[in-house]
Amino acid sequence: MLAGPLDWGDPVIVASGSAFYLYSTQPLPWVHVPVEIGRSGGSWGAVEDALPVLPPWAQSGATWSPEVHRFGDRWVLYFAAQIQGTVPAVHCIGDAVADAPTGPFLAAATPFICQRSLGGSIDPRVSMSPSGSPYLVWKSDNNSDSAKYGTPMIWIQRLSSGGLGLLGSPTPIFTPDRAWQDSLVEAPDLVTTRGRTWLFYSAGAGYWAADYAIGVARCAGPLGPCADTGDRPLVASSAWGAGPGEESVFSSGGHYWLVYNSSFSADGSTARPIAIDALTFGTGAPTISP
Numbered sequence: 001m002l003a004g005p006l007d008w009g010d011p012v013i014v015a016s017g018s019a020f021y022l023y024s025t026q027p028l029p030w031v032h033v034p035v036e037i038g039r040s041g042g043s044w045g046a047v048e049d050a051l052p053v054l055p056p057w058a059q060s061g062a063t064w065s066p067e068v069h070r071f072g073d074r075w076v077l078y079f080a081a082q083i084q085g086t087v088p089a090v091h092c093i094g095d096a097v098a099d100a101p102t103g104p105f106l107a108a109a110t111p112f113i114c115q116r117s118l119g120g121s122i123d124p125r126v127s128m129s130p131s132g133s134p135y136l137v138w139k140s141d142n143n144s145d146s147a148k149y150g151t152p153m154i155w156i157q158r159l160s161s162g163g164l165g166l167l168g169s170p171t172p173i174f175t176p177d178r179a180w181q182d183s184l185v186e187a188p189d190l191v192t193t194r195g196r197t198w199l200f201y202s203a204g205a206g207y208w209a210a211d212y213a214i215g216v217a218r219c220a221g222p223l224g225p226c227a228d229t230g231d232r233p234l235v236a237s238s239a240w241g242a243g244p245g246e247e248s249v250f251s252s253g254g255h256y257w258l259v260y261n262s263s264f265s266a267d268g269s270t271a272r273p274i275a276i277d278a279l280t281f282g283t284g285a286p287t288i289s290p
Helices: 142-149
Strands: 012-016 019-023 034-038 058-071 074-083 091-098 121-128 134-140 153-159 166-174 185-193 196-203 213-219 226-228 245-252 255-261 274-280 287-289
Touching: 012 058, 012 245, 012 255, 019 058, 058 091, 058 121, 074 121, 091 121, 121 153, 134 185, 153 185, 166 196, 166 226, 185 245, 196 245, 213 245
Parallel strands: 121 185
Antiparallel strands: 012 019, 019 034, 058 074, 074 091, 121 134, 134 153, 153 166, 185 196, 196 213, 213 226, 245 255, 255 274, 274 287
């Protein structure tokens, strides 16, 4: 488990060469997209800002859920940020490019995905199909005002080969339909392995609640649709912590790992530590080993 005095929400780990890069939601007002480098023994370096300059549409102090992926010799950062001046706040997804995983990333001048009619768009993750085509999966942020926009959904759309364009139309692949989900699904990550596609997600009252948990759904293919295989989450509150969630999946050395916040943060007042569990794909649903 990784812990510290700051609130490390929405953790993502990217493996490249002998190094690991840890990104998270903004824990400091002067760091838009924090990144730390780790090389061995669970030791992480100093916090750097991968996105030192925000695009003109983004309001400072509200940068969420970063995702970083390599396309050829270039790295692309996807992130959610609040649209300037929106009350209540509306977040949309931006994109930025760099020559290295630590940046500095240069953001596009306009949002990449912005479903204003659905309350906004957050939680981007890159997914690779078995044929090697890249896709972006994300959440429409309907619950930013559920009375107005309704129930959030998970969406997917194909990316261009360089990761900076969208092809075709967005497709909804998952909505909440279990009691424990409390009409909320978010933090999607889509993984295809051993001939099967799985959607990992978080659900519950919210990231700040003890009933927040991590679920996994079986998908018909890389473009869904996806459906739960049971009535219980994959990771729920336990002795390890209350309200686990905001997960992502990464692979290294032929193994898969689940990285997530192992306990909730009450309105940001308590630091969310990061946990990493081994993830196993067999004949049935995925399992974890803390």
